Amino acid sequence: MKFTSLVMAAGFAALAAGGVQADGHGGKVKVGMITTLSGGGAGLGLDVRDGFMLAVKGNEAIELVVEDDQRKPEIAVQLADKMIQSEKVDVLTGIIWSNLAMAVVPAATAQGKFYLSPNAGPSALAGKGCNPLYFNVSWQNDAFNEAAGAWSNENGIEKVFLMAPNYPAGQDMIAGFKRTYEGTVTEEVYTKLGQTDYAAEIAQIRASDADTVYFFLPGGMGISFMKQYAGSGVDKNVMGPAFSFDQGILGAIGDAALGVKNTSHWSKDLDVPGNAEFVEAFQAEYDRLPSLYAAQGYDTGLLLASAAAKADVKDADAFRAALAEADFQSVRGKFSFGANQHPVQDIYMREVVKEGDVVTNKSLGVAASDHTDVYGAECSM
Amino acid sequence: MSTILLIEQVLNGLQSGIMLFLMAAGLTLIFGVMGLINLAHGSLYMVGAFAAAAVAAATGSFVLALVAALVAAAAAGAIIELVVIRRLYDRDHLDQVLATFALILIFSEGTRWVFGSFPLYLDVPAALSGPVTLPGGILYPAYRLLIIAVGLVIAAGLFALIAKTRIGIQIRAGEADREMIAALGVDISKLYTMVFALGAALAGLAGALVGAIQSVQVGMGEPVLILAFVVIVIGGIGSIKGALVGALLVGLTDTLGSVLLPIFFASFMDQSSATAVGSALATMSIYILMAGVLLFKPTGLFGKA
Incomplete structure (x- = not known):
């Protein structure tokens, strides 16, 4: 090899x-x-x-x-x-x-x-x-989220619960999703950066009438949320940009991540x-x-x-x-x-699946084709 | 907000408070008895979680994983007490902070060296993985109920240990006058190692219990450490009772603050600014609580003047 x-x-x-x-x-x-x-x-x-x-x-x-x-x-x-x-x-x-x-x-x-x-x-x-x-x-920070918003419009996702940490990248990601999403946003919750316990948010998700939870929680925050969500018995769809579902993290979440949809410019x-x-x-x-x-x-x-x-x-x-x-x-x-x-590239929708014993991503198709960011218009050089 | 949701959030607050108590109890015990500020307490929490994840992966048994967490953290605690901490009792707090901060770095990079840079997998046992229905139709994760129960049992055990046993008497005596109890023939250095290992074991157990529903990764202990310090400052340094009350107060304030504040602001502001203001204020709520307590009780709720 x-x-x-x-x-x-x-x-x-x-x-x-x-x-x-x-x-x-x-x-x-x-x-x-x-x-x-x-x-x-x-x-x-x-x-x-x-x-x-x-x-x-x-x-x-x-x-x-x-x-x-x-x-x-x-x-x-x-x-x-x-x-x-x-x-x-x-x-x-x-x-x-x-x-x-x-x-x-x-x-x-x-x-x-x-x-x-x-x-x-x-x-x-x-x-x-x-x-x-x-x-x-x-x-660009917004890219995966704009693609996810566009994909949601075409795939019958009508009501979403949005969640991200309360810091600039978190706010950018949510803004990116809302820029393209045409359905209803039922709740928009900002959590603490580095928060490890999501019991309070999961209770809000349970009480919400959203059909899908869309979240951006990079690194350990995403691991914690997914494990707790799986144990809570709430069965709404879960979706997000790929950062909470990359290969390094999936191993730590395990089966709790199966079925999650996430947007990425790459898939193996x-x-x-x-x-x-x-x-x-x-x-x-x-x-x-x-x-x-x-x-x-x-x-x-x-x-x-x-x-x-x-x-x-x-x-x-x-x-x-x-x-x-x-x-x-x-x-x-x-x-x-x-x-x-900045890149002009296709953004794909992926789904977390199990291949043998390994939890990994499978691509479902293009969510946004030749995607580029909206900020380019303000750039002059 | 419905009553059911409110009760569920109160349970969540209790559970996060109980977890904090396990961390804070060890920290306050060590500070009270030995006068030592141990920043490396969060590393012992991490050691517990990693030991549990490794043993769970090897054996598949969650009970064995918890035992491993207790043993590994206690052993790590005893070793650092014998090698490093022992030399710090007579130094001032700044030296202690410096040395134990160095221990954080050593533990973090050591753990990364042994287990790699990627988070480890540790899940709740299958029997406890789902929710249970409580009276009143509240769905609540079984594992979190277990955490509350385990925490309460340990709290009761600690009170009994301190109040009723011979070791407890020695610990309290050591807190009051370390020269005197040494003169009375108690092996004070053995006692210190024991108390330190006990505190470490509690932190390790908390790490393993929490690791199953959070992420097991390098650096996981430090955010909890900060909260644990807030707890012991609120509760009064050196007081186990203070640690319990402080931990529950912090857990409830933190959880209910993040839920209720945005709703409160939404009653007279538009939704998006209410979310922004509420979330920002919720982040500060426990520190405001701490400042408030210190204003009226400068030594904490149960602290000795």
Whole structure:
């Protein structure tokens, strides 16, 4: 198994590096990755890092430095300064959380460094705060939710109960869902960030006449909610953006998650070129199933390699043009950048199923085709 | 809001209060008897949950998992008492905070090293997984009722231990005058290790019980630790009775606040701003409660002046 992944990585490397040697331009690109590798959110950062490393493995045009931000904005800022000033990186990437991205990205782009976002897409950076050096390779925060709203309209979901933590990303997600959803919102509940007990909310859900619960509770919050919901005997449908149902979390929820619908730009069973190979290579290399975060890290690596093969990073305009072409085969299928350098991509509806002993996602079809964010209109660059 | 919903929410508040009590009891015991601020108490909660998840995965038995949680947390507690904590009794609180904060980091990264970065699976036993119907037609999860029952039994056991047994007398004496009871021939360092391990075991049990309905992951103990500190400040530092009353107050305020405040504001505001204001205020409610208690009782409800 190790062998296949090596061959594959070497193949990608040859594709990427081939161009470098052939036409002479394009020196080394030094990449600084700041991501979360310790503490409670470490699973996400690990997946992004491992996906990225798989994509650029053996690629001699790319030199990578990885540092742990511990999920703390102040540490992320320090690391970014260090990478820019003493490591002299050309490109920064890796940040998982919106609040950390807001702390690092504007400062990094102001110093002339490229930033590729492998996760997190705060609306501020998609609209007025857009920047020629900032590329989002994941999603804008609202994307999965707008797709879920659109899917609900077409699938007879008439009354929903909305729930999210009371912080900017939570409010963005709910706003995204309401932007496209045409049915009735019966209740809208904001919980504490980091809340672990949802008994009070579940009682409200039981009393509500909604037919579906739509929630955004990333990480441990989602695990807690789903386990408690399953034990409560309430049998309303459950739906949400993929963040509470990625591969790293499903194992901890177990059977309680079966049947849940969730929207994502990627699924491991998507029939697009390169996806099956990616899933296989990732499993062979790291001995676990990839999550959507791993897919994002992988695509970020492929994007960077494609640009490095075409242009020299010292020539910022040429490198930017090479990035904007998005000339790589994304494991999500179609992928291109809109005018604000955020993704234009299909968003799929997935369902949590059991394959043998493994709880995982199966895609049900496209929920929103060529989806892009609404903030691009405010972006001028 | 219907009466049934209100009763259900009161039960939820009780249950979260009881869970907090298990954490706070150990914390307040350790502070009361040894004068030690133990920030690593949340790590012992995590140790219990991880031990339970590992044993449940290996054996499939929830009872064995609970036993493993008790044993693992007590052992971890005894070890850190012997190796680290013992050296801190005569230091000031700042040194204790620094050293036990270091223990949090060591436990977190150690756990990640052993179990990996992804959350573990631990579920309630099948027999208790569904809801039961209470008098009045209230559907309530059986497992949460079990948590309330276990918590009450442990509270009663602790009171009996402190009030009726020889060890309890020694603990109370140690609290009052540690030199004197050492002079009377009680092995004070053994007593301290025992009290610390007892507190740790309670935290570990809470971690395992709660881990089954929440997520078992690195860093799960710290949010609970903050609440447990609020509880012992409200209840009065060193008082088990205070910890029980404080925990129930915090549990009820927290649960009912998050449900009732948005409804209250909706009676005279439009829905979306009522939700926003209510949720924001609910987040603060337990801290407002703490400030209120401290205003009238600066040493907490049952604290000694």
